[in-house]
Amino acid sequence: MLALKSKIPKALPHGAYLVACDNSGAKMLKLISVIGCKTVKGRIPAGGIGDLILAAVKKGKVGMRKQVVFAVIVRQKKEFRRPDGMRVSFEDNAAVVLKDKKGSPKGTLYKGPIAKEIVKRWPMVAKVASVIV
Numbered sequence: 001m002l003a004l005k006s007k008i009p010k011a012l013p014h015g016a017y018l019v020a021c022d023n024s025g026a027k028m029l030k031l032i033s034v035i036g037c038k039t040v041k042g043r044i045p046a047g048g049i050g051d052l053i054l055a056a057v058k059k060g061k062v063g064m065r066k067q068v069v070f071a072v073i074v075r076q077k078k079e080f081r082r083p084d085g086m087r088v089s090f091e092d093n094a095a096v097v098l099k100d101k102k103g104s105p106k107g108t109l110y111k112g113p114i115a116k117e118i119v120k121r122w123p124m125v126a127k128v129a130s131v132i133v
Contacts, residue, residue, distance in 0.1 A: 001044070002120050002121050004117050004118060004120070005082075005083045006081060006082045007080070007081070008033075008049050008050060008080050008101065008117065009014075009078050009080055010037075010046035010047055010048045010049055010051075011046065011048055011069065011078035012031055012042070012046055012047050012076060012080050012093055013019040013029060013031075013044045013045070013046040013047065013077050014028050014031060014032070014033065014034075014044050014045050014046065015030065015084040015092075016031045016093065016099035017019045017029070017030055017031075018030075018031060018057070018071070018073070018093045018094055018095040019056065019092055019093065019094045019095075019118065020057075020060070020071070020094070020095060020097055020106060021074065021075070021094040021095070021096060021110055021111045021112050022096050022097060022105065022106065022107025022108075022109065022111070022128075023025075023107040023109045024064070024095050024097040024105075024106040025060050025061035025063065025064040025131075026057040026059075026060045026061075026069070026108040027058075027060040027062055028053035028057070028059035028060070029033055029056065029057060029058065029069075029095055029097075030055060030058050030065065031047065031053055031054075031055055031072060032053070032054045032055055032056055032068065033045060033053065033054045034047035034051050034052075034053050034122060035051070035052040035053065035054065035070075035101075036051075036052065037051070042057045044119070045123045047073055048073065048076060048078075048080070048116070049073055049074065049075070049076055049080065050072065050073065050117050050118055050121045051072070051073050051113070052070060052071075052072055052098075052101070053070070053071050053072070053073060054068055054069075054070060054091065054094065055068070055069055055070075055071045055097075056068055056069075059085040062084065064080060068106060069097050069098070069106075070096040070097075070099075070101055071096060071097050071098060071102065072095060072096050072098060072103070072118065072122055072125055073093070073094075073095050074094055074095060074096050074110075074114045074115060074118055074125070075090035075092060075093060075094040075113070075114070075125075075128070076089075076090060076093050077089060077090060077091065077093055077117060082116075088115065088133065090112075090113070090115075090133075092112075093120040094112065096114075096125055097108065098125075102124075103122045103124045103125060104124050105124060105125050105128055107128070108128060109128070110128060110129050110130065112131070113129065113133040114126070114129040114133070115132075115133060116130050116132055116133060118132075119132060
């Protein structure tokens with residue numbers, strides 16, 4: 001997993017709900033933990049764009065519901081600043097469900113745009129994306 005040049009604010013805390021923007025069978029995800037997030041005592045772990053998370057499927061197909069899956073956050077409402085000075089924000093919080101920790105996506109089609117920061121860090125996820133902002 002490569003480092004990002006832009007500083008992404010960690011806007012999605014433990015327990016946040018995300019839309020699954022792929023056709024994996026999941027509709028709504030609940031963020032359980034952020035992989036690689038180190039915090040101090042008493043601070044709630046949080047994630048931002050490009051972070052690998054563990055999520056519980058809350059809504060979706062019967063086979064997918066109540067499962068714990070790996071996912072990558074691809075959109076967040078909180079704006080973030082890119083190195084060129086441009087500020088980017090999306091209209092929803094969304095994630096893509098993965099098959100494993102390595103980054104191969106479970107779905108074959110994404111609804112909506114994907115942040116450009118995902119392309120460098122998760123190339124397998126970026127191959128399936130149609131719109132990259």
